[in-house]
Amino acid sequence: xxxxxxxMWLTEAETGGVTVIGWEVRDHTAIEAMTVRLKEAxxxxxxxxxxxCQDRQVARMVHFTGPLGIRTELFCGRRLAPSQFVSPLxxxxxxxxxxxxxxxxxxxxxxxxxxxxxxxxxxRLSDTADYPWFFLGDAAHMTPPFLAxxxxxxxxxxxxxxxxxxxxxxxxxxxxxxxTYQQEREPHVVQVTAAAKEFGRIICERDELAAARRDAELxxxxxxxxxxxxxxxxxxxxxxxxxxxxxxxxxGHILPQPQVTDSAGRSALLDExxxxxxRLVLTDEADDSAVAAALSKHRAEGGFxxxxxxxxxxxxxxxxGAYREKTNVLSAWLSxxxxxxxxxxPDHYTFGGVHDAADLDGLLTAAWxxxxxxxxxx
Numbered sequence: 001x002x003x004x005x006x007x008m009w010l011t012e013a014e015t016g017g018v019t020v021i022g023w024e025v026r027d028h029t030a031i032e033a034m035t036v037r038l039k040e041a042x043x044x045x046x047x048x049x050x051x052x053c054q055d056r057q058v059a060r061m062v063h064f065t066g067p068l069g070i071r072t073e074l075f076c077g078r079r080l081a082p083s084q085f086v087s088p089l090x091x092x093x094x095x096x097x098x099x100x101x102x103x104x105x106x107x108x109x110x111x112x113x114x115x116x117x118x119x120x121x122x123x124r125l126s127d128t129a130d131y132p133w134f135f136l137g138d139a140a141h142m143t144p145p146f147l148a149x150x151x152x153x154x155x156x157x158x159x160x161x162x163x164x165x166x167x168x169x170x171x172x173x174x175x176x177x178x179x180t181y182q183q184e185r186e187p188h189v190v191q192v193t194a195a196a197k198e199f200g201r202i203i204c205e206r207d208e209l210a211a212a213r214r215d216a217e218l219x220x221x222x223x224x225x226x227x228x229x230x231x232x233x234x235x236x237x238x239x240x241x242x243x244x245x246x247x248x249x250x251x252g253h254i255l256p257q258p259q260v261t262d263s264a265g266r267s268a269l270l271d272e273x274x275x276x277x278x279r280l281v282l283t284d285e286a287d288d289s290a291v292a293a294a295l296s297k298h299r300a301e302g303g304f305x306x307x308x309x310x311x312x313x314x315x316x317x318x319x320x321g322a323y324r325e326k327t328n329v330l331s332a333w334l335s336x337x338x339x340x341x342x343x344x345x346p347d348h349y350t351f352g353g354v355h356d357a358a359d360l361d362g363l364l365t366a367a368w369x370x371x372x373x374x375x376x377x378x
Contacts (some may be wrong), residue, residue: 022073146199163346174373180241244352251352258330260323276346286340286357294360
């Protein structure tokens with residue numbers, strides 16, 4: 001990515017993470033001075049072998065284990081390639097004198113780490129924060145391009161985080177709700193990334209015979225099912241976090257987005273009418289008295305606001321909060337899962353549903369319990 005022939009070292013491991021960090025110092029004298037400081041701090045320092053220096057394309061290197069348990073290397077005399085790297089794709093990297101970027105490390109012993117990096121290694125403290133940090137989008141993951149999910153995952157991260165922050169800061173939700181951000185996104189993005197890698201493996205087949213067999217198999221599959229596979233079907237739902245207990249159906253699904261007409265005859269996508277809030281989607285079969293009783297109890301207990309969405313199958317709906325679908329996308333989905341009601345979150349994932357509106361009280365109670373203090377899903 002620049003004239004430095006060694007920027008990153010990737011190795012296969014059972015779990016992901018940073019195993020080695022390298023810092024460049026000015027010269028041999030600087031390495032000797034840092035070695036003395038490290039030993040005075042009680043840290044063992046090992047001189048890098050000739051083979052290790054050759055691998056890293058540096059003149060000299062020492063390494064030690066810091067307070068975070070990560071191997072840390074100090075080096076000097078970096079060898080440069082004779083010419084600048086030129087990407088065959090025309091991509092330009094801004095590194096060089098600016099370095100590669102940031103290294104993010106997690107530790108419960110923050111002050112110990114700060115003392116080590118500032119007092120021993122001589123780093124300077126740029127800023128501090130006493131509040132939680134949340135990483136999202138490209139700051140939290142690297143996604144292969146084959147499903148075009150990099151920006152999509154970033155948007156999902158943002159939409160999954162902002163409503164929880166708002167709920168905690170302004171809606172009275174317990175701080176445990178914020179813990180569900182990572183509980184939800186980590187298995188989700190791991191599965192999406194694995195699917196993208198598999199697509200890449202198939203697409204980037206370099207063996208001509210294997211590629212020919214692949215093409216024949218794909219053409220046969222396309223002939224057998226002309227509709228193909230909708231890419232959205234490859235995106236998983238949520239398996240944990242702020243979702244209903246397992247006894248409730250459609251927990252952690254993406255709520256289908258229909259084009260609808262409201263009681264005033266206006267047409268738009270459903271969320272253009274409802275906005276990003278909790279929505280209770282009801283079919284015509286849902287018993288009005290059961291719905292009213294469950295919502296009355298929810299409000300009496302101080303529950304979060306819920307907007308009603310009545311899906312009306314007849315002509316233009318007469319009552320407020322009722323909508324008629326143009327293509328029955330959402331109605332068909334509810335019918336497929338035999339649900340009379342579904343509670344959708346502000347980020348358009350479903351908390352859960354019920355087969356019978358008589359069970360709405362249990363669904364809303366579970367949501368309120370997780371709102372006030374998120375419990376283990378069971």
